[in-house]
Amino acid sequence: MSHIIFDDQRIELDEGQTVLSGLLDHHYDIPNSCRSGVCQTCLMQAVDGEIPEIAQVGLKDTLKAQGYFLACSCVPQTPLRVVTTQADVLRCSATVINQTLLSKNVLRLRLKPEHTYEYRAGQYLTVWKTATIGRSYSLASVAELDDFLELHIRRIPNGIVSNWLHDTVKTGDILQIQAATGNCFYIPGSPEQKILLAGTGTGLAPLIGIARDALLQGHTGDIHLIHGATQMDDLYLHQALLDMAMQHHQFHYHTSVLQADHVTPQISTVPLEQQSIDVAVNPADWRIYLCGDVNMINGLKRKLFIAGASMNNIYSDPFVGSVDTNPTNPDTHPNIDIKVEQA
Ligand SMILES: Cc1cc2nc3c(=O)[nH]c(=O)nc-3n(C[C@H](O)[C@H](O)[C@H](O)COP(=O)(O)OP(=O)(O)OC[C@H]3O[C@@H](n4cnc5c(N)ncnc54)[C@H](O)[C@@H]3O)c2cc1C
Ligand code: FES
Structure with a gap:
């Protein structure tokens, strides 16, 4: 004690x-x-x-x-x-410069930070709704290509911050954001290494950022991006990713839509875990990035490890939700902390 x-x-x-x-x-x-x-x-x-x-x-x-x-x-x-x-030491202001719905539930938010903001595509930052309520969102933008920060926000039923960002925040508003963090980003130095990027929902945001960064930095090895969704409506930036695959021969885009109403060469119903194993044959030398649902990440990590992937080559960002939306409520906050398996 x-x-x-x-x-x-x-x-x-x-x-x-x-x-x-x-x-x-x-x-x-x-x-x-x-x-x-x-x-x-x-x-x-x-x-x-x-x-x-x-x-x-x-x-x-x-x-x-x-x-x-x-x-x-x-x-x-x-x-x-x-x-x-000291909040002002770690936080800075950023102006909302664009809001676009990418699907029924996913909002693209573009922010212009007031000062130089250092980050790597794929990292995440905290958006503060108030001085004490903040949530993490991953960066789909690439610092060298974009003069804004891009976030993809999925609306969570009854979610405090996601609904505020969808419904209340307007272009021109100034938000407080925290310094970017996380180790899911492209690491130059092995341009021929094969890369697997697998994610569900808005787990696509960091994966797009990492893929764009890798291509910008001259990555020549195959880059496979698999986006998992429950329904067709949950797929977003679909055409943009198909176009990206047309433009870059080393970039391959796959979908996994569990309840797809039709199957085409671009729309697959094969589960994301299975597709990942099928794509990353002999994964020992692959670099692997997993983002989104915690259970998906933990399950896929295990499967890829059993298939031969090295844990040192697996980078993951589990989108862990908040434990308690009302931290001052003594009735609802538990004394235990959730633990996420780390790579
Ligand atoms: C490293 C990291 C990166 C993240 N990146 C993104 C991102 O790029 N885009 C994005 O949209 N989100 C991302 N998230 C999730 C995000 O931080 C918030 O958890 C999410 O937006 C919900 O916040 P909220 O305030 O709207 O909901 P809250 O008010 O926090 O939650 C409302 C209720 O919904 C539950 N809940 C929270 N999240 C989920 C969920 N995903 N599924 C089901 N129930 C949930 C909560 O436990 C709570 O009971 C990330 C999380 C982490 C940790
Ligand atoms: S790191 Fe998320 S609450 Fe502590």
Whole structure:
């Protein structure tokens, strides 16, 4: 058992309890979403004490050096004095310059950051609705090609942020966004390596970004992108991807539509997992990117590993949803944190 000091209060933590859970139990409105160490909305700073290594996994070295850590994965072994982050240090403003519906449920949002914004296509950023409610969205744009940030937002029934972005946010509005993070991006250096990009729903956003980046950087090996959807309506940017495949002989686009009303050479009903295994024959040397539904990612990772893929070559971004949409509600927030299998 240990304790934290926050806001001059000493807060006792139960055995194995995270800093986030302890603070929520004391009704502090601490930003959080996935509670599994993925989205980074729960960033806090330690000003005294020892931060467990696991609480800084995925953070940039500059943030680590300044004592930043993820409150949802921090179980301190010794007393820790913590403060909330200086929001303006990590966040910046961006103007909405374009909103386009790509399908019934997917909105393309283009943003112009007020300052130079460093990122790699395929990484994700947090969009803040308020000072404490933020959600992660992946970058489909490529810094060297686009003078805007592009996000694809799927409307989630009753979802706080996705519905706000769909219905309330308008062109010209200024949003707060956080620095880009994540390790799902193209790594130059092996231009002939085969690449598999597989994703469901708006998992397409980072995959398109990575494919465009790879092509820009002269990748010559085959790049296979498989987009999984439940219904035909869920496929989006279909024609643009067919065109991309026509323009680049090394780029191959596949679909997996579980409830397709018709099958054509471009529309397949073969499940995404099966197609991935069929496409990535001898996957040992392939570089693999998986984005979207958590269960799909965990299942596919296992299958590809059994088929011979190296875990070191698999990069994934599970789109973990928020655990609790009302973090100050003591009745609804659990004391446990979801864990996502990491590559
Ligand atoms: C690394 C990362 C990258 C992401 N990239 C994208 C992206 O590019 N595009 C995108 O649209 N989303 C993306 N997401 C998901 C996004 O961050 C939000 O979780 C999503 O938009 C829902 O937020 P919300 O506020 O609308 O819903 P909330 O108010 O958070 O949730 C409402 C309810 O729906 C549940 N829920 C949340 N998400 C889902 C889901 N996917 N399916 C079913 N139930 C759900 C919640 O648990 C809650 O019960 C990403 C998530 C992560 C962690
Ligand atoms: S990383 Fe902590 S809530 Fe998502």
